[in-house]
Amino acid sequence: MSYKPWPHIPAIDMTLRIAEPTAEMLYPAKLELTYGSFAGEYELLLVKKNDGQLGIGRNKYPLVEEPFGLGPWMMYLNGVLERQQTDTDEESLMLKRLWLDNFGIFMRGLYDNEFYTNTKVFLRDFLYREDMVLARVDDTPWMHPHTQRMIDTDTIYYGVYDPIKSEQKVLSLAIQDEERYDRDTVTIVHNGKMLADRLPLEQAMALASITLDSGENYLAFFADNYGDLPPNTANFIIGTAGDRGQQYGFDFSDPSNAYSTVMVARFQYLPKIPQSPVRSIPPTDDEPSDTTDSNALTPARKMPVHTKGRRNQRIGQLKVGTEQVILELRDEQVEDGDIISLEVNGAVIADGMEVSRQGRRFGVSLKRGRNRIVFRAENLGRIPPNTAVLLVYADGEQRKFHLSTDFERNNVLDIIFEQNR
Incomplete structure (x- = not known):
């Protein structure tokens, strides 16, 4: 496309080169933008949303930007490219922005070098508000060694x-x-x-x-x-x-x-390759079983595993300002043999723990940001469902959450650690 609202100024020219897709979904692309003394080339990723729209990746990596950079202004192009077709079968892509009116970057960088202020104002207004319709020129895909790198992900994040x-x-x-x-x-x-x-x-x-x-x-x-x-x-x-x-x-x-x-x-x-079953041969009278431990007081208990089809049910979200918190699990009702497991950010903290009236405490170190605490029922006890009370001690305060889990749902608590809270 070429944008020239007045005859006495240079035109802003924009070209979008799109590569062959991966999985019919991911389209590496290069955007070229020129206006007067400014020239910019940017790599970005387009993602198929439906048959008529391509989502535009947030990051537009600058390959060339001269004589100044556009910085966050390229985010004004966030949105989708929507396919348009005329009666004469001419095809085009129209930009539909997601507006950034409240983002606070509208004037940022405008006066860093006053020599280019007028050029920046015109480019900024074009990126921010002008209608953009790219007419199809040919069917030749963009070919470049970088296209596969943009899909496979390396040090540059394009959205994958x-x-x-x-x-x-x-x-x-x-x-x-x-x-x-x-x-x-x-x-x-x-x-x-x-x-x-x-x-x-x-x-x-x-x-x-x-x-x-x-x-x-x-x-x-x-x-x-x-x-x-x-x-x-x-x-x-x-x-x-x-x-x-x-x-x-x-x-x-x-x-x-x-x-x-x-x-x-x-x-x-990558599904597991099933192993050939091994036939068990019972021991003879004079051949002791190698599964028997003469020093064992009781045989090892194997917990039933019920893992399929569970969903995560969030019971709450808690914001704290301390890295160390204490979690306490206890049964406030009748002890009915409920057994639960506890994970923090994917790491197992308690595996197959019986919930009692006396309770049990765990000290947990949080990472900055969101921490996910997952409670999983290992049985239903004598009185279904599996229930417990969770007490969270943080910032000198105590918060209580009620757990109710079964073989179809886990309970999830999100703890947000904000250090400067």
């Missing part, structure tokens, strides 16, 4: 997270929102298939699992809007290998994703 290996076909999914009632909506696409289409977060939270395809899986999370309190603050938490596996967060609130319109999780599903 590092690959995660999973031996589990079904992953758990939990969605959180810092400001749940500000009307954030999201879209989720898995390997080109729509899982959620412009759902309000309170509805998207009902999603509990994702079933992977064999091999590479790309999960794209789109912010459809910035809600009433910009930006979109959805946090997608995916668990691998059942509830004993790792959990990974993909958070629009993270600084690297702030005001993003899309981020991509990459999972590699």
Whole structure:
């Protein structure tokens, strides 16, 4: 496209070169922008949202910027490119921005070098508010050695997270929102298939699992809007290998994703190869069983494992200003043999602990930001469901939370550690 509102000034020329896609979803691209003495080239990632739209990755990495840099102004292009087609079959891409009116970067950097102020003002206003329609010139894909690097992820973050290996076909999914009632909506696409289409977060939270395809899986999370309190603050938490596996967060609130319109999780599903069964031969009368321990007082107890189909149910969120907190688990009702396990940020703190009236305490060191505490029922006790009381001691205060878990749901508590709180 070429933008020239007045005949006496140079035109702003913009060219977008798009590479062949990976998984029919991820399109590496290069944006070229020229105006007078200014020339800029930027690598960015486009992600297919639906048949008519490409989401624009937040980070536009500058390959060339002369004689000054545009800094955060390139974020004015965040949004989607929407396919347009005329009656004469001419094809174009129209930019639909997610506005950044409240972001506070409108004037930043304008007067760093006053010699270029007029050029900067014109470029800034073009990026910020002018209509952008890119006409299709040809069908030749952009070819460059960097295209695969942009998908595989290296030191430059274009919006695709590092690959995660999973031996589990079904992953758990939990969605959180810092400001749940500000009307954030999201879209989720898995390997080109729509899982959620412009759902309000309170509805998207009902999603509990994702079933992977064999091999590479790309999960794209789109912010459809910035809600009433910009930006979109959805946090997608995916668990691998059942509830004993790792959990990974993909958070629009993270600084690297702030005001993003899309981020991509990459999972590699590598199913376990089943082992040939080994036939057990019972011992003869004069041959002792090698499973018997003469020093054992009681045989080892093997806990039943129930891991499939569980969802994470959040019981609350707590903000603290101290790195060290104490968690206390106890039974305030009848001791009925409830057994629970406790994980903090994916690490098992207590495995198969019986909940008693006396209670048990755990000292926990928090990391900065969000810490996820997961409580998992290992049985249902004599009186289902599995229940307990959690006391959290932090900042000289005590907070109480009630747990109720079973073989279909875990309880989750998020503790936000803010050091300067």
